[in-house]
Amino acid sequence: MPAYLISYDLRRPDRHYEKLSEAMRRLGPWCHCLESNWIVVTDLGAVEVRDALIDSIDTNDDLIVMEVAGPWASYGLRKDCLDWLKENL
Numbered sequence: 028m029p030a031y032l033i034s035y036d037l038r039r040p041d042r043h044y045e046k047l048s049e050a051m052r053r054l055g056p057w058c059h060c061l062e063s064n065w066i067v068v069t070d071l072g073a074v075e076v077r078d079a080l081i082d083s084i085d086t087n088d089d090l091i092v093m094e095v096a097g098p099w100a101s102y103g104l105r106k107d108c109l110d111w112l113k114e115n116l
Contacts, residue, residue: 028055030095030116031076033065038087047083054079056115060108066095068115 033051037044051057054076055069069076073092084090099116101109 028068028070029072030066030068031073032091032093032095033067033076033080034091034093035063035084036089037063037084038089039085047080050080050083056111058108058111058115060104060111066112066116 035047037047048059051059051065051067054067054071056067058066067076071079073094076092077090080090080092095116099112101112104112
């Protein structure tokens with residue numbers, strides 16, 4: 028199954044992080060190691076992932092879904108995040 032990087036900017040002062048977080052958790056195995064970035068493994072396509080999340084954000088928010096492929100590198104991530112990345116990517 029492909030993995031997708033989901034990145035977002037929630038603009039309202041009373042951001043609805045929990046609603047969006049719940050929607051991303053429902054997609055499949057996930058990693059949330061940076062504030063506004065998640066990686067999710069799912070059998071959905073990028074457009075389907077976006078569509079699954081669109082009702083969880085406001086019209087003035089930004090969202091991008093990109094497939095993660097190939098090598099990766101990181102700095103400063105927690106061990107649980109590194110373990111997840113090694114197991115799932």
